[in-house]
Amino acid sequence: MKFILLNIISAVLFLNVFAQSERQYELESISYIGNSYFSDAELNDVISLRESPGSVSQYLNNLIGLGEEAVYFDSLSLPEEELKLKSFYFNNGFFDAKISSTYFPDSTDYECYVVFEIREGRLSRINKITAFGLNDLSAYHKRMIKGMTSVDTTENYSYSKISGINSNITNYLRNNGYMLAEFDSTTIYIDTMKNKVEAKLYFTHGKKYSLSEIDVVKSGVGKDEVDTELIKEVADLNKGDVYSEYNIRLAQSRLYRTNLFNIAYVKNEIEDTVGNNVPINISTEIGNMYEIAPEIIMNNEDNRFNLGLSVGFSKKNFLGGARILTLNGSIASQNIFEFLKNISVYNTTVIGYADLRLILEQPFLFGENILTRSELYTTLQKRRDEYNTTANGLKFTFNFExxxxxxxxxxxxxxxxxxxxxxxxQNYLENVFKSYLNNVENLTPEQKDSLAAAIADKIVxxxxxxxxxxxxxxxxxxxxxxxxxxxxxxxxxxxxxxxxxxxxxxxxxxxxxxxxxxxxxxxxxxxxxxxxxxxxxxxxxxxxxxxxxxxxxxxxxxxxxxxxxxxxxxxxxxxxxxxxxxxxxxxxxxxxxxxxxxxxxxxxxxxxxxxxxxxxxxxxxxxxxxxxxxxxxxxxxxxxxxxxxxxxxxxxxxxxxxxxxxxxxxxxxxxxxxxxxxxxxxxxxxxxxxxxxxxxxxxxxxxxxx
Known part of the structure; x- marks a missing residue:
């Protein structure tokens, strides 16, 4: 009763204030009372209300667009926010949660404070999940789906958990031939005495489909440079395969991974389905087979920030087989301009690296989908007054799908x-030997410096x-x-x-x-x-x-x-x-x-x-x-x-x-x-x-x- 009376007083006060001035009130703070299971931050993610940013943020937003705009309070939005919170609690097992809200305007600073009072109630746990409509499946598929519905009876009820299981079962069916499988409905039974929940999930799976024809449509400036059979080989979808949405998405990913295509779209042609066979359409837009790619480099090579330049020339579909041959050169340094002036390996004034490499990439290895990268390279690294290195090498990398x-x-x-x-x-080697001479007695500091310099000067x-x-x-x-x-x-x-x-x-x-x-x-x-x-x-x-x-x-x-x-x-x-x-x-x-x-x-x-x-x-x-x-x-x-x-x-x-x-x-x-x-x-x-x-x-x- 007191809480209702407080709401009425606040509303009257708020209307009275707005009657005196048309100025909007900034939402200064949002707070919660009575929430013990969920934190304020988690509840803030549920509602649409947002606290108004500070004056510094608003100033930066007006000045350079980096901050945020002021947020003004609208009392008409509170019932909707209460409903969002109640739905959130209900979907997380608090079926008898009670939510109410009030607000406190400050006419002096034109600010408003919102408070949500929450009575969470008791938490229910999942007792059992059962899937229906799958009797015609094989024993293997039934066993796999039963494993998806097994739950820990001490686990709290969550609608997102149930939705996830629905999605997993539907995806499993569609990845194993049942192209038209759908989730129908969910029935939730709540035992308020024991705080237990039983969920019944209903599905329809339809017929089991296989792939029929694989149709390829090519467009773009490079359409005559890439064979239709090569596109099919990269996609790796074959007539007679069991229909799988996962394999269709994977085929599309494989096509993009070759970098031959500006657009690659793989889809089923449901309208052309005959019996239990469904055709697949692969639509591609093929770009230019020759590419020059200048780039600005920003990286953390050697645990330092480096800025540099890079240029690469690529020949796509080199010798067929979706291979890409690339010649790439790059230079990067903490001071790129100084590095370009002093690129000699004998220079000791800058830190950076220069790299030249020839790269051959191909999507197959011995007929398998193993992305293979072969590199022939030479790299110069400069470490100022310590040491410089030149590395020449050959590297093969195999990325497994x-x-x-x-x-x-x-x-x-x-x-x-x-x-x-x-x-x-020279200076680096002198310091190396000095570290030993510092432990040698009967030598003055000057003698140690002189001896270290003499030895470092003579050695290779x-x-x-x-x-x-x-x-x-x-x-x-x-x-x-x-x-x-x-x-x-x-x-x-x-x-x-x-x-x-x-x-x-x-x-x-x-x-x-x-x-x-x-x-x-x-x-x-x-x-x-x-x-x-x-x-x-x-x-x-x-x-x-x-x-x-x-x-x-x-x-x-x-x-x-x-x-x-x-x-x-x-x-x-x-x-x-x-x-x-x-x-x-x-x-x-x-x-x-x-x-x-x-x-x-x-x-x-x-x-x-x-x-x-x-x-x-x-x-x-x-x-x-x-x-x-x-x-x-x-x-x-x-x-x-x-x-x-x-x-x-x-x-x-x-x-x-x-x-x-x-x-x-x-x-x-x-x-x-x-x-x-x-x-x-x-x-x-x-x-x-x-x-x-x-x-x-x-x-x-x-x-x-x-």
Whole structure:
């Protein structure tokens, strides 16, 4: 009675205020009373009412269009919002939930406050789900559908759960020949005494169909360049196959994957069905077989933001078989103009890379739908005053088409042969040797500098190595959104074996194998617990572990581009890219009696940066602020070590920070400010370091950190 009286008073007051002024009232806040099962954020996603953004957001919207417009309150919308909330509770097992609302206008600031009072009532659980109308199916199909309707009797009732089962059964039928299968209705029986729900699902499946003719219609400038039989081969739909909507969607995906078609549409021709046979129509628009594609590059290569240029020339349907031959060249750097001025491998003033590669892609391998990519490449990487590298290699990658309803979402394997040449810079080698001389007594700092410079000046600064790597990459993405996940998890496992094939060849030819043999493993795992209960805010946790196990040869012979490093925009953001690497370790030797050749070998072995063991992680909260603008707070930790035995907890670097995000329809752009909390490298406490030069790192990057 008091609540009804309060509503009446509020309505009278609100009408009186509006009688005095025609000015609209901004909706300042929406709050809930009595909701214990669902959070305010979850209920806000149900209703259409939205709180008015702050004055800063409104000002930015008026000025440059980045903020949001003011939201004004309409009291006539409240009954509809109450109905939405009641339906939401009903569909989630609260069948006797009661919803009421009131509002409080503020005539001083022209603001209004809305309050929803909720009496949730008792929660009902699913007791049994039964599917009807499927008696004519085979025993196998009945068994499969029965598995779809089995439920946990302790699970809460949810209409979305029932709808999902209806959809799964309908899709299963349509993917197994029953093209006209439909869901008829659902009857829900509610036992209010026991708070139990029984659902009866009714279906009609119709006749079982097979494919008859596969008709292809071609159009576009390249229609005479692609054979009709090739289109059928790529689609892989054949006369006599059991009708499957999944296979039709997959055929369309295969056609687009070849990049031969501007438009590719695969559909059934129900009106032309004869008996139990249905024809399939494939309509395509084929583009030009020659393509020149200039691009602007923006990426996070080497855990740094790089900006660059790329141009590619492609010949589509090269030698038939839907192959594509591409010649691509690209240049990228943190300062692209400086890189173009100083592209020589001997220059020590810029960081960046240049890449030239010839690529052949084909949709088949041995007649199977395995997307195959062959690459012949040469890559120049410049690391300023540390080292520059030139990599020449050949790589084959095989992407396997996964069947429906499997855990993995991606699976590929690759084989890579690479010759890597590393040119170490004078200053870098001096620092390598100084790290040893610092432990040598009876030498003044000047003598150490002079000796290090003399040795670094005389030795050969170029190393060359040949390596092969056979790798398997397995991934599973179980998040709710690719660009902005708010719940679920994703994981990736990379397993590789290096130089096994050269070992076999060396046994046959009786030659000595100089390359090391090792296994390389990396596991990435990210989880997004739904603590915000909203699709506008996310909380994530990342863990990454990497290990290189050398079972034959020297650990120091593992090439630098296979080693692990930490630091950078996708790693520990308080440090620069590749800054967290193990210290140089020379062991025990007398440099005064060692031969120049052995000394040179030791120096170059230890000069390769990076470790054989990596452990790092992150905790991050991402929150939408204004429109497409968001913020992030993060805590990163990790480091790389010479090997797993060298791991020490007190060498784990820790940083924190904050960042800003701009979310586009495809990918977010981010600006992160990383601040060191614990620095295991410098030996100088963080509080004594220079903040702007030593403690703070700024990263501009594309995509989220994980």
């Amino acid at each position: 996964l069947p429906e309803f499997v855990y993995l979402t991606s699976f590929n394997t690759s084989w890579n042969f690479e010759n890597l040449k590393v040119l170490y810079q 600064k170029v190393t060359s190595s040949n390596n092969t790597l056979l790798a398997f990459n397995l991934g599973a993405n179980k998040t709710d959104d690719f660009t902005f996940p708010t719940r679920g998890y994703k994981t990736n496992l990379l397993i590789g074996n290096a130089n096994a094939l050269p070992l076999l060849l060396s046994k046959i030819t009786n030659e000595e194998l100089k390359s090391p043999l090792y296994f390389r493993t990396q596991i990435d795992f990210s989880v997004f617990p739904s603590i915000y209960h909203s699709n506008k805010n996310a909380f994530g946790i990342k863990l990454r572990v990497g290990l290189i196990d050398v079972y034959k040869g020297l650990e120091s012979s593992v090439p630098y581009n296979q080693r692990f490093t930490a630091g950078g925009s996708n790693s520990v953001r308080g440090w620069q890219s590749r800054e967290l690497v193990p210290e140089f370790s020379f062991g025990e030797f007398d440099f005064t009696s060692i031969s120049p050749v052995d000394l040179e070998a030791i120096l170059l072995d230890q000069a390769a940066p990076g470790g054989l063991f990596l452990l790092e992680g992150s905790i991050e909260t991402r929150n939408r602020l204004i429109g497409n603008i968001g913020t992030a707070l993060f805590l990163d930790w990790g480091n790389s070590w010479a090997n797993a035995k060298s791991f020490r907890f007190d060498q784990i670097a820790v940083s924190t920070g904050f960042g800003f995000r701009y979310y586009t329809d495809f990918i977010p752009f981010r600006l992160d400010f990383g601040i060191k909390l614990y620095d295991p490298i410098s030996g100088v406490p963080v509080m004594r370091q220079r903040f702007w030069k030593d403690t703070l790192q700024i990263h501009f990057a594309i995509g989220e950190a994980f």
